Amino acid sequence: MSYSDWLIQLAQTALVLGLAPLLSGVTRKIRARLLRRQGPSILQPYRDLLKLIRKEAVVAENASWLFRAAPYLIFATTWVAAALVPTFASGLPLGAVADLIVIVALLGTARFLLALAGLDVGTSFGGLGSSREMLFASLAEPAMLMAVFTLSLFAGSTQLSSISAYMLGPGAGVDISLALALVALIIVSIGENARIPVDNPATHLELTMVHEAMILEYSGRHLAVLEAAAAVKLLLYLSLIACVFTPWGTAVAGAGVLAYLIGLLAWAIKLAVLGFLLVLFETAIAKMRVFRVPEFLGIALMLGLLATILLFVSKVSR
Amino acid sequence: MSQLAASGVGFLLVLSVLGIFAARRASGSRLIYAACAAVCAGLAGAALLRLLAPAAGLESVEIPVGLPLGRTFLGLDALSAAFAVIINLAASIVSGYAIGYAARAREPQRVVPFYPAFIAGMNLVLLAQDAFSFLVGWELMSLASWALVVSEHRSPENRRAALVYLIMASGGALTLLLAFGLLAGPEGGYSFEAIRRLRAPGVGPIVLLLALLGAGSKAGLVPLHAWLPLAHPAAPSHVSALMSGVMTKVAVYGFVRLVFDLAGAPAWWWSVPVLLIAAITALLGVLYALMEHDLKRLLAYHTVENIGIIFIGLGLALAFEASGLRAAAALAFAAAIFHVFNHSLFKSLLFMGSGAVLNATGERDMEHLGGLIRRMPVTAVAFLAGCIAISALPPFNGFVSEWLTFQAILLSPQLPQWVPRLLVPAVGATLACSAALAAACFVKAFGMSFLGRPRTVAASSAAETDRFSQIAMLSLALLCLLAGILPGFVLDSLGAVTQLAVGAKLAPQSAQAWLRIVPIDIHRSAYSGLFVFVMILLAAAATAFVVRRVASHALRRSPAWDCGFPDASPATQYTAGSFAQPIRRVFGSVVFRAREQVTLPKPGDTAVARLQVELRDTVWDALYAPIIRLVAATAERLNRMQFLTIRNYLTLVFAALVALLIIVGTWR
Numbered sequence: 001m002s003y004s005d006w007l008i009q010l011a012q013t014a015l016v017l018g019l020a021p022l023l024s025g026v027t028r029k030i031r032a033r034l035l036r037r038q039g040p041s042i043l044q045p046y047r048d049l050l051k052l053i054r055k056e057a058v059v060a061e062n063a064s065w066l067f068r069a070a071p072y073l074i075f076a077t078t079w080v081a082a083a084l085v086p087t088f089a090s091g092l093p094l095g096a097v098a099d100l101i102v103i104v105a106l107l108g109t110a111r112f113l114l115a116l117a118g119l120d121v122g123t124s125f126g127g128l129g130s131s132r133e134m135l136f137a138s139l140a141e142p143a144m145l146m147a148v149f150t151l152s153l154f155a156g157s158t159q160l161s162s163i164s165a166y167m168l169g170p171g172a173g174v175d176i177s178l179a180l181a182l183v184a185l186i187i188v189s190i191g192e193n194a195r196i197p198v199d200n201p202a203t204h205l206e207l208t209m210v211h212e213a214m215i216l217e218y219s220g221r222h223l224a225v226l227e228a229a230a231a232v233k234l235l236l237y238l239s240l241i242a243c244v245f246t247p248w249g250t251a252v253a254g255a256g257v258l259a260y261l262i263g264l265l266a267w268a269i270k271l272a273v274l275g276f277l278l279v280l281f282e283t284a285i286a287k288m289r290v291f292r293v294p295e296f297l298g299i300a301l302m303l304g305l306l307a308t309i310l311l312f313v314s315k316v317s318r
Numbered sequence: 319m320s321q322l323a324a325s326g327v328g329f330l331l332v333l334s335v336l337g338i339f340a341a342r343r344a345s346g347s348r349l350i351y352a353a354c355a356a357v358c359a360g361l362a363g364a365a366l367l368r369l370l371a372p373a374a375g376l377e378s379v380e381i382p383v384g385l386p387l388g389r390t391f392l393g394l395d396a397l398s399a400a401f402a403v404i405i406n407l408a409a410s411i412v413s414g415y416a417i418g419y420a421a422r423a424r425e426p427q428r429v430v431p432f433y434p435a436f437i438a439g440m441n442l443v444l445l446a447q448d449a450f451s452f453l454v455g456w457e458l459m460s461l462a463s464w465a466l467v468v469s470e471h472r473s474p475e476n477r478r479a480a481l482v483y484l485i486m487a488s489g490g491a492l493t494l495l496l497a498f499g500l501l502a503g504p505e506g507g508y509s510f511e512a513i514r515r516l517r518a519p520g521v522g523p524i525v526l527l528l529a530l531l532g533a534g535s536k537a538g539l540v541p542l543h544a545w546l547p548l549a550h551p552a553a554p555s556h557v558s559a560l561m562s563g564v565m566t567k568v569a570v571y572g573f574v575r576l577v578f579d580l581a582g583a584p585a586w587w588w589s590v591p592v593l594l595i596a597a598i599t600a601l602l603g604v605l606y607a608l609m610e611h612d613l614k615r616l617l618a619y620h621t622v623e624n625i626g627i628i629f630i631g632l633g634l635a636l637a638f639e640a641s642g643l644r645a646a647a648a649l650a651f652a653a654a655i656f657h658v659f660n661h662s663l664f665k666s667l668l669f670m671g672s673g674a675v676l677n678a679t680g681e682r683d684m685e686h687l688g689g690l691i692r693r694m695p696v697t698a699v700a701f702l703a704g705c706i707a708i709s710a711l712p713p714f715n716g717f718v719s720e721w722l723t724f725q726a727i728l729l730s731p732q733l734p735q736w737v738p739r740l741l742v743p744a745v746g747a748t749l750a751c752s753a754a755l756a757a758a759c760f761v762k763a764f765g766m767s768f769l770g771r772p773r774t775v776a777a778s779s780a781a782e783t784d785r786f787s788q789i790a791m792l793s794l795a796l797l798c799l800l801a802g803i804l805p806g807f808v809l810d811s812l813g814a815v816t817q818l819a820v821g822a823k824l825a826p827q828s829a830q831a832w833l834r835i836v837p838i839d840i841h842r843s844a845y846s847g848l849f850v851f852v853m854i855l856l857a858a859a860a861t862a863f864v865v866r867r868v869a870s871h872a873l874r875r876s877p878a879w880d881c882g883f884p885d886a887s888p889a890t891q892y893t894a895g896s897f898a899q900p901i902r903r904v905f906g907s908v909v910f911r912a913r914e915q916v917t918l919p920k921p922g923d924t925a926v927a928r929l930q931v932e933l934r935d936t937v938w939d940a941l942y943a944p945i946i947r948l949v950a951a952t953a954e955r956l957n958r959m960q961f962l963t964i965r966n967y968l969t970l971v972f973a974a975l976v977a978l979l980i981i982v983g984t985w986r
Contacts, residue, residue, distance in 0.1 A: 056872030076858035122770030127892020134758035142750035
């Protein structure tokens with residue numbers, strides 16, 4: 001590994017953080033336009049974060065140390081997971097120490113801590129959010145892992161760089177398992193990022209009582225860190241789908257400045273397109289009631305399982 | 319080393335006798351526990367030396383007693399040495415915890431004498447190199463732990479638990495006896511050496527079945543798990559830790575010894591029943607645990623899940639080994655043994671934590687706990703570490719073994735047979751599902767006991783536990799973290815074990831850059847727990863630093879946001895039951911035939927509203943209840959035989975004799 005690879009890795013790590021609020025801003029803007037509203041500026045999420053961070057933090061009287069430490073740990077694990085996803089360049093140093101299963105598990109750690117944080121103060125809202133979040137996770141996480149299995153069986157590797165390289169190579173083609181895995185992954189992304197129809201990120205209304213209910217007690221800098229973590233998570237999922245299913249344009253480590261620039265541009269375009277599709281889907285559908293969500297996520301699980309079984313049956317020893 | 323280990327077992331038995339007298343005073347029991355901790359630490363050290371010794375053969379100690387005309391062989395090979403390390407490490411730390419517990423014990427004379435005997439029995443099972451001493455150790459382990467289960471004999475619940483346990487344990491021992499009898503064949507060579515040499519042909523499948531029944535019932539495979547959530551919580555907490563965290567591992571050892579070592583080369587279809595049962599065990603175990611509100615029973619049910627995960631690894635290893643895929647078999651087997659190690663650490667830790675909570679509050683029911691993170695900060699930190707580890711989340715150790723199991727599952731398209739190829743993805747999905755449900759289960763366990771507001775006076779006036787217990791729990795939490803971030807060393811020390819069991823070992827790991835583990839190939843998969851851990855720490859520190867520099871430092875404490883409904887009652891919090899309600903609705907309506915009934919009073923009526931939840935234990939209803947009814951009915955019928963005259967009895971004896979003679983005659 002050369003120094004430039006580490007530099008690119010560092011740039012990538014910083015970039016996912018820097019661009020995550022922008023992605024939220026862009027999706028919100030598109031959503032507003034689709035609803036024929038003017039919508040806030042795409043820079044609004046940055047301003048919100050800045051505003052929150054300058055405000056005093058109000059913490060419930062009986063909150064423990066866990067309540068105050070959790071935002072930082074949640075943010076850190078999400079950020080580390082995001083840094084492991086190749087964005088504009090693949091084959092980077094971190095890919096060789098953690099694979100796709102680790103990314104899923106790191107997000108699991110973040111969710112575990114968030115659910116605990118929701119329970120810490122001891123209000124019914126926090127408990128409600130935590131309980132439902134863990135229910136959704138109990139279906140979304142295996143669905144995600146099944147999609148991961150499918151991809152790894154194709155590429156013969158659980159590393160994202162290898163999977164991405166395989167998808168670019170001659171071996172990849174249109175395949176029913178791949179399509180099923182894509183659908184599963186999209187459903188999981190919607191569920192995990194608390195988007196419509198599973199949850200609504202735009203409100204603090206009691207009716208959307210999953211993600212927002214867990215963080216109801218947070219304010220000030222703690223809330224800012226949690227909001228940033230949520231933005232990074234959305235970016236992570238979109239980058240992941242982009243990296244695996246549209247690997248074109250992504251630079252390979254050590255490819256030179258021009259390739260990196262192309263990679264950067266390609267990544268930006270992919271994110272914009274995926275973000276647009278996500279919002280389009282969101283505006284076209286109504287929010288489900290809570291007990292419909294397990295069926296929705298169960299579809300993802302079944303599709304993922306089907307994709308894997310089809311592969312196990314059709315491919316002989318990869 | 320073997321002499322040392324054998325004398326360690328002898329020493330434990332002596333301690334057991336001394337315990338009878340020492341238990342009269344708290345200082346005496348403390349001394350016994352301290353001696354147990356020391357002996358176990360010594361045993362663990364000796365076994366570790368044996369495990370790491372390069373290419374050491376089996377050196378066995380021969381004791382000229384045993385079966386008539388027989389001898390007893392004791393010794394450690396790589397397999398038993400690995401399990402001896404795991405078991406004695408956990409037992410040593412648990413004994414350290416028990417030193418603190420001794421001061422609070424109510425009836426020490428019912429616990430202290432049996433405790434060293436229990437550990438001695440487990441060690442004897444591992445040391446045994448012949449069937450006779452194996453079974454003696456097995457029975458010593460069962461009986462000593464039975465005595466410990468019944469130590470708090472005043473509650474009828476515990477007496478029932480002990481009865482169920484005794485029946486299941488004797489049934490299990492009987493099947494193991496049959497398995498060894500079949501293996502030894504008509505010549506009756508009961509030493510493992512002789513069995514390996516003169517194995518009777520064609521007994522493999524029956525031995526597999528008997529091992530699944532015998533070792534599986536001890537380990538808690540569904541549907542033979544019924545005794546486990548009754549018996550494990552009934553014992554004092556340090557014994558629960560040993561039973562759940564350690565004794566189940568001895569059962570796994572028994573299975574591995576019988577199936578991988580003694581039964582001969584496996585056929586591919588052996589893996590099918592093992593994988594099926596293991597997957598069902600993993601999923602049902604965690605669902606049972608989620609429905610449970612009693613902290614110790616929750617942990618016991620969760621042991622069932624982990625045993626399922628271990629057996630998934632073992633089943634995969636069988637499938638791979640039978641098809642000659644030795645590297646894959648080594649991976650699956652190493653994953654299983656790694657999980658054995660991990661589970662012994664975090665399950666002991668969690669049971670000790672629940673014991674600390676039980677001592678501080680007198681409550682096991684999570685609905686009566688809450689807010690303990692403020693009253694018992696050290697216990698809370700250790701318990702949290704255990705919860706993260708058992709939920710298979712990085713950077714702790716539970717994740718590593720599940721990751722390895724997933725890697726083994728991803729190798730299974732190489733299998734030539736169709737049945738396992740179709741079965742394994744489903745097993746993978748079940749494993750993924752149970753891992754996610756385990757996280758939900760431990761959010762519930764930690765959240766309800768340690769977070770929120772205290773639900774009872776007992777919980778709000780709890781005090782931190784004693785120093786010994788704190789040190790024991792923290793050291794296990796540290797070991798969980800260390801095994802999670804430095805898994806390469808654990809995997810390397812398992813090399814000799816996989817070589818013995820499946821005839822191959824993984825490539826050496828500890829020389830890898832960043833201490834990562836690379837089970838097969840660097841381009842296939844790699845994981846560096848250390849790197850991930852350091853990254854998380856750095857990222858969290860950087861974030862905290864930036865926020866400190868940029869953000870407002872102001873912090874105001876205020877009442878929690880009540881949405882306009884001021885309520886002071888902690889009863890309005892989410893409870894364990896309400897936390898699990900969505901999962902109960904989604905999964906439980908089939909598995910447990912869960913029914914909810916809401917009774918609301920009419921408008922204007924001030925009567926209380928009621929929510930009734932009914933859960934049925936389907937396994938008990940389908941399997942155990944009919945057996946119990948059958949036994950009861952048969953006993954009713956046979957009861958008449960008690961009141962016959964002497965002539966009738968003589969006739970019966972004569973008839974029985976003739977019948978037996980006819981059977982023997984026709985058999986020949």
